[in-house]
Amino acid sequence: MTDIISRVFLKKGEEKEIRQGFPWVFDNEIETVRHESILPGGQHSSVPAKLSDSTVPDGSPVEVMTQSGMYLGTGIINKKSKITVRLLSRERGVTFDYAFFRQRVEDALAIRYAYYKKADSCRLIFDEADFLPGLTVDRYVDLEGRVYLVMQFHALATWQYKDLIIEVLKDTCKPYGMYENSDLGIREKEGLSDTNGWIGPEREPVVTIRENGVLLNVDIAGGQKTGYFLDQKFNRERAAMFAKGKKVLDTFTHTGAFALNCALAGATDVTAVDISPDAIETVNSNIKLNGKENVMKAVCADVFDVLREYDRNGEQFDMIVLDPPAFTKSAKAVQKAYGGYKEINLRAMKIIKSGGILVTCSCSHFFDENTFYAMIMHAAQDAHRTVQILEKRGAGPDHPVLAGYPKSEYLKCAILRVL
Numbered sequence: 001m002t003d004i005i006s007r008v009f010l011k012k013g014e015e016k017e018i019r020q021g022f023p024w025v026f027d028n029e030i031e032t033v034r035h036e037s038i039l040p041g042g043q044h045s046s047v048p049a050k051l052s053d054s055t056v057p058d059g060s061p062v063e064v065m066t067q068s069g070m071y072l073g074t075g076i077i078n079k080k081s082k083i084t085v086r087l088l089s090r091e092r093g094v095t096f097d098y099a100f101f102r103q104r105v106e107d108a109l110a111i112r113y114a115y116y117k118k119a120d121s122c123r124l125i126f127d128e129a130d131f132l133p134g135l136t137v138d139r140y141v142d143l144e145g146r147v148y149l150v151m152q153f154h155a156l157a158t159w160q161y162k163d164l165i166i167e168v169l170k171d172t173c174k175p176y177g178m179y180e181n182s183d184l185g186i187r188e189k190e191g192l193s194d195t196n197g198w199i200g201p202e203r204e205p206v207v208t209i210r211e212n213g214v215l216l217n218v219d220i221a222g223g224q225k226t227g228y229f230l231d232q233k234f235n236r237e238r239a240a241m242f243a244k245g246k247k248v249l250d251t252f253t254h255t256g257a258f259a260l261n262c263a264l265a266g267a268t269d270v271t272a273v274d275i276s277p278d279a280i281e282t283v284n285s286n287i288k289l290n291g292k293e294n295v296m297k298a299v300c301a302d303v304f305d306v307l308r309e310y311d312r313n314g315e316q317f318d319m320i321v322l323d324p325p326a327f328t329k330s331a332k333a334v335q336k337a338y339g340g341y342k343e344i345n346l347r348a349m350k351i352i353k354s355g356g357i358l359v360t361c362s363c364s365h366f367f368d369e370n371t372f373y374a375m376i377m378h379a380a381q382d383a384h385r386t387v388q389i390l391e392k393r394g395a396g397p398d399h400p401v402l403a404g405y406p407k408s409e410y411l412k413c414a415i416l417r418v419l
Contacts, residue, residue: 021404
């Protein structure tokens, strides 16, 4: 019997980042792709080819090797993508079957249950950081304890095993509802078309969850990405510690979660601002859901305009939250993004009372920690304010960071005292 193994050999020196934990192989790092036949007796028959000439089918498992033949890991090849191989395992000889994916999901569940109660909503699978590249799964639990899973398949590496992964998720999570929202522009780069819809029985798309005691309506079918940004849960809880008796401004509010955490913690006056009418509709429903109409209001407006208007009118706040969307999604746009981040932070510092609390965030991994804190320093300088950094925070433990993969450490959240 003859076994056929496909192997990707890297160019000289291209293995350094992969050995450090980086889970991708780019097309320009590959020297050859080889079909290797292992003959009876252990003899090898190898047919090398350039990547462009390779006949290895997209979606096939391949071993990744250094130029000298040292094994680095096993992944899925996709010649349509600049990210040509996404590694699924560092263990040689592994089979990508039900048992493999079940172990990956059970490992992820075990990590979450160490930090979260089973009644908590959290991110269950965080792509490469949970060793399932190109797969995001959020786990929502409604007030009746029913589990909903919302998933996104970003890449062929896991899309290739979609049916198997869904079977595993059903067996391990016992979901009441499953929704796929693989409606992402990035899929085009993988040679995949967008797709979304219920997997199995169709359920009501709006799910009410509880986070830090706050009730939130989450639209898992029509909301952004997977419906809600779970990564800020513990940052919202921490921010609320400063809110009692305070006048609070929450910008880029989305569902109103930061604002509602503050309102339930005893803030006396809370304003939540977002440019999206749909977001404001959700915020208003969440205000009513929590019975906070007497202390909280939602404003549909451009945050940049609102901050400038408050500055002109001399309005001040005890506490401000800045949680904007990613201002940059590429390394080339970092300088332009810097201006946007600095603008909102400078404006916020101008309208916060002395001794007030500023919670400021960035969710772009391209806008790294050093750049983020340099921006805060320069914003404070131009606003003629002195800033104490009380805490440097990031995403919750349901968003683990993979060493050697900087993209997994994307969220920065600073709690500042402005003087």
